[in-house]
Amino acid sequence: MRPPRRRSCCLRRPTGSPARCSGSMVAAARWQANRSPSMPRMRRRHELPRKPCATCGLSFQWRRRWTRDWDAVRYCSRRCRGRR
Template sequence: MARQRSKSDLPTKICPVCGRPFTWRKKWADCWDEVKYCSDRCRRRKNQQATPESQ
């Protein structure tokens, strides 16, 4: 049986909308290069850029 990877060993990207890092998921195995957003919510809000929340 193959040894599982540690979560810290998985590739990560930064979401351009919320600015948070997100890690590789198995469902993105075939399209990781095209993945830009961490969630559907960020994908829908793609016209907004990451802004510091200083309120």
């Protein structure tokens, strides 16, 4: 029996890319090269903005799905929004 085939980024490479790569190092370098100057840098989890929930008072963090309407978000969950 043959051993199972290893999956790596080299097996899924797009045409025209180098035959070998070092995984995430190449992807990170490509991301840095294509990043526009106006694009904000990634933040660590503890650096994300927080605000208190209007119902329970606990603070909750920014989530990506609230990008467009973060100022309008008042509740930490559907449960708190239902309890108003």
